[in-house]
Amino acid sequence: MAWSNEALADIVAGDITDGWYVNLGVGLPTLVAERLPGRPVLVHSENGILGVGPPPPAGEEDPDIIDPGKNPVTIVPGAAYMDSGMSFALIRGAHLDLSVMGAFQVSADGDLANWRLPGKKGGAIGGAADLAAGSRRVWAMTTHTTRDGQPKLVRACDYPLTAIRVVTRVYSDLAVLDVANGRFRVIRMAPGVTEDELRASTGAEIEFAIQ
Amino acid sequence: MAWSNEALADIVAGDITDGWYVNLGVGLPTLVAERLPGRPVLVHSENGILGVGPPPPAGEEDPDIIDPGKNPVTIVPGAAYMDSGMSFALIRGAHLDLSVMGAFQVSADGDLANWRLPGKKGGAIGGAADLAAGSRRVWAMTTHTTRDGQPKLVRACDYPLTAIRVVTRVYSDLAVLDVANGRFRVIRMAPGVTEDELRASTGAEIEFAIQ
Amino acid sequence: MTGAADMGHANRHANPLDKVVESAEAAVADVPDGATVLVGGFGGSGFPKVLREALIRRHPRRITVVCNNADFGGFVYEDGLVRMICSYPVGATAKPLLEGIEAGTIELELTPQGTLAERLRAGGSGLGGVLTPTGLGTEFQVGRRIIEVDGKSFILALPLRGDVALIRAHQADRYGNLVSRFAGRNFNPLMAMAADLTIAEVDHIVEPGQLDPQQIHIPSVFVDRVVAVGGGPA
């Protein structure tokens, strides 16, 4: 049985080390943010907040305290605001221990595609290319396959790329997999998921570090 | 008769337009600074002050309020402190209307040599190369000749350069001269100085915009 | 301490350091057709909405807008917005703009957010460009120069400047020193540096000397006009 989004977010949050500075992308990674309050982890928001807290109570939203998705947030004690120049210096300069990002596709070389569907015009890159290229670790958090069952973990991405050779680990609803030299190495599997099932829904070679 | 340092500083200060942001180098240009209080001109100090005021009264020096020469200063109302990154962004980005700098040599193409004597080791460049390369206007303020009578206004500098093609005007003890396409154009002369005298003490072609 | 402020107070029009103008309309009245306009803000935070509206009423032709977000549908009129440079073409009023991009009447230059920040900083700092790893191996390197340093490849991100910048802050003094509020700072300092004419809307204007000089987010040298628009948080 696949992990629920909530169960997966618990796993990701559990793998975040106390003391880390992290950025959590829109989509699934926001569920990770909900699990961090009370932990000594500082959450960065690329629009210029280091130390993002939970959403404010209704009626206490401030238009100048928002996350990259423009949702109202709060800050924690020890937070700092900064301008976009410093915020992206922080990102690009590998000062973030971790970025957790959504994904359309991840290749077995760690390439990430997560900003535009193929064949579409437009698309919004925002800070994703910088976060992917600059963070010390990039973890992709995604369903293992698309809605129509196509693998999202592939040999090579055919979707527009966000950055190349950056993802070190994938958290999917079926498994946790490390990117390992052109293969995915499974380090954890959802309960009841079989090796064959995982192989069938993955578009690249996989190996099993677990039995 | 040559202008005194004080008379020359009066002339330079008189040519500074109200509303300008200016940087005044060490040496002779500091005399200009003494003439600005009360004028709507903001003085920049490259160590991170915009809005430098006069020296403090004895006993009120603060070790964290100093000019580039490490002398205690004050600030004026409307001043701002900044880090070295922003301070030199300001300089290099042509946000200063004017830098007044001392000079060992100025060429008729506007090249400036003002940081090291030839043949010497060491020397201290500090912010001079940035100020010379980046300011909207660079005025050199200097004696017209060296102590042993050698011209400081020359066809081409043979001293180590600070920046090339940057000086637009020279204020010397003998004259005020614009740099004009490989020549110096005299726009003002000290009382009693003759054209021949000026020609003799200048190492490049000069022309006279005044009679 | 002596200072220019003392003079300006008595007769402010005699003090050319005094950047205060009376209205947003007056502040943008001479923005020319064909201008490149930098606009600060991230979503609604630190966004100069009053200046944007004033400029829409001014109805400039053939303008390029540079802003992280694309909330500029109000400039989509006959011969209006021709080019949008942003990282995130989304926004409350973006629909007509996105339709123009789709139809090919408006050009979109999509830039990673951090590269946009560095390009503006380079433009305001006199740099000829910066070498960034962001976008390497993606479509964001298409048409860009690649420069190798110590065996590593970087994209040369070129400086970006505007004829005008519209920015927002919380407080200003009359010289144009600005203090931002919370995450409203974002692109405002970078855009202030990178334009020939920088216009700031603020909630409050005070006299020079009333803001803590250690806590100025945008020094006055980067600001040409300041207009109090009120209505913001205290």
Place this chain on the structure above:
Amino acid sequence: MTGAADMGHANRHANPLDKVVESAEAAVADVPDGATVLVGGFGGSGFPKVLREALIRRHPRRITVVCNNADFGGFVYEDGLVRMICSYPVGATAKPLLEGIEAGTIELELTPQGTLAERLRAGGSGLGGVLTPTGLGTEFQVGRRIIEVDGKSFILALPLRGDVALIRAHQADRYGNLVSRFAGRNFNPLMAMAADLTIAEVDHIVEPGQLDPQQIHIPSVFVDRVVAVGGGPA
């Protein structure tokens, strides 16, 4: 609001965000031989004098010091300072250092001050370099790559990083958020960003949440250790 600070207060050693160390000696105890050490400050302002003295007592071998000024004569001992990168080789204790340069036992890399600032910023920001006009046509372009952009020449200034940075601020919270005092800010933010291990000396340390988050000059992410040295102005 909830936050990590609440936990750290009760048992600070359980909170890895708490960067406070007990003494300058402890803070520099593991600075290795051969290290490149960035040092903030401009003259005496914002200069981490207590950390410098502690590091001199630690007596590291073969170190490179990067600082705007060259006030590091205390590192001139057998196999001590081997290289100085600065813009202004002058300072109260610079004499033995300058003699070493003259004698050829210490290498001096003289860098224009603004180029030093940009090189540190590039080092801390993940940039492969910046293109600067400063030094063009002078000896400061010797050995540097020249890159043309739109027919204009620029010097490629390469990133500069340190193994360690010693910096100074006025106030800190326990996470290492720093507030500078007056012109003491100078190179400190740039050096904090550009080192693998950043150590700050400050006058006062407060709890997280006690500094205004809008007025932090150096965010905690750039700081690894904080030591209160006292003795500074209130």
